[in-house]
Amino acid sequence: MTQTSGIKATSQIEKAVKTTAAEAEQVARxxxxxxxxxxxxxxxxxxxxLHRAADAFDAGSIQTAALSQLAQTVNDMADTLREKPLDALIDDVAVFARKNPAIVLGGAALxxxxxxxxxxxxxxxxAQDDPWSGHLDAGADTGNLPEGS
Structure with a gap:
């Protein structure tokens, strides 16, 4: 193989790798x-x-306050996901992982x-489509029921 054909093959391989990487990135995105x-x-x-659950309790109760706060936190998280570009979210996760490796490793282990x-x-x-099959009579000893039952 001559040097020119080797350079040409290397160039083709690099082009194929770049194309494959770009396609993989697009699929991942x-x-x-x-x-x-x-x-x-x-x-x-x-x-x-959570908002509906909070509405089920009295207006000033601690349950209403807790559920409303939790609902607001979930809404804030959704707003952040909606507003931030994907690259910024990935960067945030990477920063969090670098700052809190024990939490990330613990979560991965879990x-x-x-x-x-x-x-x-x-x-x-x-065995059947009936979700109660085998549950209603499991362990029942019908031979020892009192008379009139």
Whole structure:
């Protein structure tokens, strides 16, 4: 292989890598935008549910105050997600991770344990479509019921 063909091959490889990286970045950004939109919708629904729960209590109660504060916090979080560009959110997460590595590692460990527990859980489904099948008569000893029952 001559030096010219080696340079040409290297240039083609670099171009392919850059193209692939750009495509991967676009896919990741699209997935992040989709996740952000889903998170925003969930946060708005949660805030609405918290407001409705607060309305169920007396106006001056501590429950109303706590639920209203929690709803406002969720609304503020949703506003931040909505207003900040994706790059700024990623930077904020990176800064938080650098400042609080124990929290991030603890959260990652907790998520890992939860995922492992979920994946190890047995597949428990009723044999039929009826959600109560096997529950109503489980352990019942119908032979020993008193007369007239």
């Amino acid at each position: 699209s997935a992040a935008d989709t996740a952000r939109d889903a998170g925003l919708e969930e946060a708005e629904q949660t805030a609405d549910a 998520a890992g344990f939860a995922a492992a527990r979920f994946l190890k859980a047995p597949d428990v489904r009723p």
